[in-house]
Amino acid sequence: MMQTETFRREMPPPLQPRPLNLPESSQTKLANGLTLVLIEDKRLPLINFRLAFRSGDANDPAELPGLSDMMSHLLTEGTTTRTSRQIAEEIERLGATLSVGSSSDFTTIAASGLSVYASEILELIADVTLRATFPQNEVDLARENTQQMLIQQRAQPTFLASERMAQVMFGAHPYSRISPTSEMLEALTRDDLLSFRDAAFLPNNAVMMVVGDFEHDSIIAGIEQLFSEWKPAESSKPEFAAPPELQNRIAYVIDRPGSAQSNIVIANHGITRTSPDYFPLLLMHTILGANASSRLFMNLREEKGYTYGAYSNLDARRLTGTFRATAEVRTAVTGASLHEFFYELKRIRDEAVSVDEITNAKSYLTGVFPIRIETQDGLIDQLVSIKMFDLPDDFLKTYRDQVNAVTTEDIQRVAQTYVQPDRAALVIVGDAAEITDQVKPYAETIEYYDTEGKRKAEGGR
């Protein structure tokens, strides 16, 4: 090896930092109650739209889990003026995209394209928003294909883990349902879709966001004209059951004979997206498991080689949330991995994080912030979160200050509040016969499930 030049010995200092000019947004409300949030960005001839509704999977009736998903999927499958095929052909002929997605707390119609086609794209958004008809043949086709998807997703270990985790953590709360069921699909009618759409799609329950190359006044006039027939109405505020309290540590083993790995999820209850503990927990999560330099990854992958990646997950939604630690590990080290997980969970509670760790985590979060808003998609998705979770309008402007304000004491306080290893749900998808003895030392009791999600007496074959 050649002799090292001196300048290589130390990490180099940064150059002069360059300022981040956050784009200015403007907000207005139409007569029918539809809120508009606009950011003009003329760097490239592109435009992005999001029409988001404060209604999502959590609003599904208990007997029709997945209704919001099915409604979203079928929104682009026919209107009073266009067939399913015409919608697909028109949007794709423009080189544009149009898709509808439903999450637990909100539903989003997303579209984007070349800004020269802004008015054509906007007209298609209005058409599917206001005039979707849910044609019977399309409902039947979606029903059949989704039945097949339900079979497919049971072959995915991550789905099996998410399904059990949601049921354990949320109980009778609607966040416990993460997928349609076969019974729901059989019962689903066109009228269910229409009435769910009518209840959710109210202008006063929605926010339209536009980012891109457009003229402020003309885009407002265009939206106003296309959505003028849309009438506001009282939106219902459903009451939800509280999630169950966890009293002790129970393991939920989903037996997947022959599984090449064990998918481990360790979950505690967390926070809502607007909780004052959000930023302290975000810092704690960054130090514990957000990325490849966090403690979990460094320990379980870089030191032990048990996994391709070990992470934590801060899942904060409108009504409640969870804090989780996860990894997929080879079967033989399932118990050894649990040992390391619980070691790290205890350590983040018992010991204050070091000055270096908190400094580095702040530097990470404030540094990646501009990368996340580099593209129009990245920026508009931030706007969707702000509006749908009712975050303050200056959220982007104050984000870095909020991160920098968190102290070591804040982190330990939230760790001791939310990281509760003795009352965690331990969900493991794996080969029960191989892992039962490895799991036993880490749980007071073990419940077994099959890959259909049904409880079974014991593991093994």
Next chain:
Amino acid sequence: MQKTFQVPHTPIKQFSLDNGLRIVLNEDHSVPVVSVAVYYDVGSRNEREGRTGFAHLFEHMMFQGSENVPKAAHFQYISNAGGTMNGTTSSERTNYFETLPAGQLPLALWLESDRMRSLAVTQENLDNQREAVKEEKRLRYDNQPYVNGFLRLFEMSFKNPANSHSTIGSMEDLDAATVEDIQEFFRIYYAPNNAVLAVAGDIDQTETLSLIEKYFATIPSQPEPPPVDVAEPPGVAVSQDAYLDKLAPVPAFALGWKIPERRSPDFYSLSLASHLLFEGESARLYQKLVKGEESVVQIQGGIDERRGPSGLFIVVIPKPDREGAQIRDTIFEEIRQLATVGPSEEEMEKLRNNLFIASVRSRQSSLYRAQQLAEFTLYDNEPELFNTDLQTYLDVTAAQIRDSVAQYLDTDDRVLLDIVPAPQEVPPASPQEPGDPDQPTSPLPQIPAPPDEASAGSPLPNTSQAAIESN
């Protein structure tokens, strides 16, 4: 409805150092971030028999420290500076990249140059990363339905082992890799004259060039690596086969065709044809099979783009009780239609607008620009292709698409693989599939994530792990 349209020009500068390192810069002040991409001209096509998966295993070793950077500190330096990073391996190349606040450019150049000149290889690090790679293989291949089955398609398509073997490799070959192999591989392939460095974003060109000089100029060049032979005899290796998949809940089948190399006239036509056949819900096969006949639950296709013989493939999950043979007849009929009548005027308009939008959209991200510039420089020594390749696509005519489809797709010289659910049996304690066929370039039948998983979760991008990727 076609409107006239001008795609903005991206300014590009190309340089090289005396040691052979090729450099491409794109100065763009719109967001205060910088992306650095280093592309090495080595991929799974350079691997010899008995060492499959080696290029990718080596990629992991590049994060394990060098003379002045301790083991695993690479992740730490980048994260702590507010950046993201990764590395990927394909058949064609291995790449490393990071995006950082613009002022942190020296850090990226320091890290990339230190591992290019002085990678530290120890037995302990190799053993550890071998385990990480094996877990990656289990996670992404062995524990997933359809994946290993689908990847058999590449073994069936190609006769030359350089083309047919997988990037992830086999467990046996991963076990066989030694520290000496790693050191030799580093010497041969990780030399400045076998690499391209691209920097895009909020930079000052002069300042950037002098920093690059400082960090990279004293790294010695090496003799040219041995030439790669990817030549293929005509015809597919195996035209029909079945794969028993114990994780697959329902049957599926895959079709594959061999097509000419990237940037050949037929490659341009066929990639446009593939768009018309299976991209989006207005695509011909989606409208025929998912709609229309309602015989198929899911259909996906893709192109495996290479510098040598490349691939085009289609994966189908039929509805229960539907015959694969009848579905395939519809697919072949649609291909025949495209091969005789050619695309419609509406379809040509769709292609033009999709080419425009793809070209404009991709310019937003400094990382994407850096990666594309590095790739065009590595493969073609012509970074301006970033600006000019669009016109080559736009110049393709309907007749050329028709004729390329007739020559390369409307033929019996293709591959058919049935993926058959295997009955559950008592599995071995630690499942290993000797000689797993796999190719990591696979848009596979993917089940949409549960809705809550898609929206919930951390507000941050999960800095992803060292990975293999599709192109």
